[in-house]
Amino acid sequence: MGIGEHTNLLRQWHSGDLSVLNQLMELVYNDLHQRAEQLMRRERPDHTLQPAGLLNETYMRLAKAHDLGGSRTQFLANSAHVMRQVLIDHARKRASEKRGGAAQWVSIHSGIKGDSDPRLNVIDLEHSLKNLELKDPRKAQVVVLRFFGGLSLEEVAEQMDLSLATVKREWVFARTWLYSQLATRPNSSHGS
Template sequence: MVNLPGGSAREQVTKLLVDWGQGNKEALDLLTPIVYRELHNLAERYLRLERNAATLQPTALVHEAYLKLVAQDAPDWQSRSHFFGVAAHLMRQILVDNARKHRSEKRGGGMANVPLDEALSMSPERSAGVIALDDALNQLAIVDERKAKVIELRFFGGMTVDETANALGISVATVGREQRLAEAWLHREMSRTTA
């Protein structure tokens, strides 16, 4: 961790994010190794939690998300939680896009030669599960956007309950309650689509 004067590691990351957003490219250079490690840990955690873990590598997921994050000219990062919330959303979208692509290719559409490791990146079960989860989360967001955001931040973003509460401006107790209700709703919704 880069030692900036004063503040915790989290506060230092927030300061670097704000400085980067204000055009300080040196802040991005200092920030890159810090957030890259955290993004990689987040991707590893998410992929480890998948029941039907395939050969999708955390590094590939992180690289794609990171490139999208740093491609922004003057991002308006409000905090570390905001940055990782956006990263979580990007990772979710990348996984869903990858699953949809794999599902399409499985049906023979647009057959092309691809490297073996890419062809093996998703199992059919995982593709279907990721797509079903994304569909259910999208439906939940229509019914209750905050509950969907809690799930996205907690599971795709790897945020703690405290970080999620801070990012959403709600209490820790509310995060716990929203998470339990959202999980039950998602379980019921996904059970219906697989039945």
């Protein structure tokens, strides 16, 4: 099934045919499951949410969404946003269950071999990412698509209709900015 199949199913969804979500998920299941596994590897080892659970919760939230995007890339980006929110909600719930809650940790790993980043509190990361969104929404979107969406720099450039060189600059700047913000947060402690 080609990329046109994704677009056709998304058009049907926008026309009110909610039954196409299952077909759409079948087309992108392997991509989404692989992304869920990557995201969960960044979490602490005793995390209660597993990749299948993350994917199931993502599916449930997508089923309630009004706009899934108009292309495969947009759908994957929207799915990445939903996965991000599931992880943030899970971290907040866990933190609220225990006084001073056990923080969840993630890595801002770019997906590039040899690039190892410190593990970060997912709530601190979300707070810093929201600050970046206020200052520079485009840079924040690059981070979301790369980190949560697992998109390559080329796919981000296509999704955002930017040149590859611009996306590379935005990615480097955004990561550097996030690191500096996370390093200065009083409750942000790096560790595994």
